[in-house]
Amino acid sequence: MSKPYQVLARKYRPHTFGEMVGQTHTVKTLMNALDNNNLHHGFLFTGTRGVGKTTIARIFAKSINCESGVSSNPCGKCVTCLEIDKGQSVDLIELDAASHTGIDNMRDILENAQYMPTKNRYKIYLIDEVHMLSKSSFNALLKTLEEPPEHIKFLLATTDPQKIPITVLSRCLQFTLQKLTVEEILSQLKFIMDTEGLEYEEFALNQIADFGNGSMRDALSLLDQSISYGNGSVTTKDVKDMLGLVHHNDIITLAKRLFNQDVQACIDFVRMLSHKGENLTQVLKDLSSLLHQISVAQILDTIEISDDVKMLSTQISNQDLQLFYHIAINGNKELPLAPSEQIGLEMTLLRMLAFRSNTTALTTPKKKNTRQSTNT
Numbered sequence: 087m088s089k090p091y092q093v094l095a096r097k098y099r100p101h102t103f104g105e106m107v108g109q110t111h112t113v114k115t116l117m118n119a120l121d122n123n124n125l126h127h128g129f130l131f132t133g134t135r136g137v138g139k140t141t142i143a144r145i146f147a148k149s150i151n152c153e154s155g156v157s158s159n160p161c162g163k164c165v166t167c168l169e170i171d172k173g174q175s176v177d178l179i180e181l182d183a184a185s186h187t188g189i190d191n192m193r194d195i196l197e198n199a200q201y202m203p204t205k206n207r208y209k210i211y212l213i214d215e216v217h218m219l220s221k222s223s224f225n226a227l228l229k230t231l232e233e234p235p236e237h238i239k240f241l242l243a244t245t246d247p248q249k250i251p252i253t254v255l256s257r258c259l260q261f262t263l264q265k266l267t268v269e270e271i272l273s274q275l276k277f278i279m280d281t282e283g284l285e286y287e288e289f290a291l292n293q294i295a296d297f298g299n300g301s302m303r304d305a306l307s308l309l310d311q312s313i314s315y316g317n318g319s320v321t322t323k324d325v326k327d328m329l330g331l332v333h334h335n336d337i338i339t340l341a342k343r344l345f346n347q348d349v350q351a352c353i354d355f356v357r358m359l360s361h362k363g364e365n366l367t368q369v370l371k372d373l374s375s376l377l378h379q380i381s382v383a384q385i386l387d388t389i390e391i392s393d394d395v396k397m398l399s400t401q402i403s404n405q406d407l408q409l410f411y412h413i414a415i416n417g418n419k420e421l422p423l424a425p426s427e428q429i430g431l432e433m434t435l436l437r438m439l440a441f442r443s444n445t446t447a448l449t450t451p452k453k454k455n456t457r458q459s460t461n462t
């Protein structure tokens with residue numbers, strides 16, 4: 087088509103604080119500091135991948151170097167703002183510590199730090215994954231942080247603040263960025279699809295938002311993939327196929343077998359899913375969601391539910407649902423530790439059945455019809 091394709095994460099990267107999705111606490115604090123011109127010399131942004139650490143740092147860099155003055159609302163039009171947006175500003179030195187671990191690099195950087203900025207108000211160092219710096223590099227950084235020249239700002243970002251020396255931490259204002267919620271990601275995905283004029287099913291976007299697991303960048307790259315997979319549209323079926331999500335009917339079947347306490351049938355079914363190459367972590371997650379739906383359906387008869395959920399809600403007590411849900415959530419946590427996904431899932435299901443409250447003891451294979459009664 088006409089223009090070369092630009093990945094969504096880049097195309098829709100926020101350029102102002104107003105465009106930021108989530109992180110309201112951090113954004114508000116930074117905006118206040120900027121508007122009152124009350125600026126520290128070292129900032130540390132922590133948080134998992136794709137939550138906006140370097141994006142916030144770049145907007146901050148524009149805010150303090152914009153030619154129309156320091157404010158929370160950089161003009162976005164002056165040469166400096168444009169250069170920062172394009173990654174071409176000489177006074178914004180961006181480093182990825184993951185690839186600059188040697189002392190030589192740091193020494194170069196610090197030797198340059200004493201000189202005035204080339205053309206802007208501040209010389210800004212944006213060091214990503216700063217925890218990857220070597221010990222000697224940290225010492226070099228610390229030297230400048232201890233007595234920072236007026237014209238220097240350090241913007242540090244990391245996914246792993248535990249690895250940063252306390253001496254560096256204590257000289258920075260620290261901001262902890264949160265994982266984004268499904269709702270925050272979903273609303274951005276919808277905004278993008280609407281802006282691009284592309285068709286989508288809302289549930290499909292919801293699945294992508296959920297799969298992003300708090301990372302906007304991950305969700306946007308999934309959205310990129312599914313747009314090209316679906317040749318311009320995003321449907322639930324395509325997303326399911328693409329992400330290897332488990333089909334709803336399989337989860338219903340598993341729940342039925344579980345509620346029937348049919349151990350053999352449960353195990354057989356898990357092995358069948360495993361054989362098909364299904365994502366068993368997702369099976370357990372989807373089972374948890376189903377248990378939640380059934381629980382709500384038992385309590386609120388006003389909500390709309392499918393026939394399957396209605397039927398299942400009559401086959402299990404509320405207490406057992408709570409127990410199953412609890413075991414499912416914990417099973418999910420333990421799944422990475424299990425010898426295999428399949429073993430982890432099987433053990434989780436067996437634990438549900440072992441602890442189920444209001445029934446007779448389980449026996450394998452299958453249930454026996456008679457129990458020996460005792461006299462006394």
Ligand SMILES: [Zn+2]
Nearest residue numbers: 152161164167
């Ligand atoms: Zn500007």
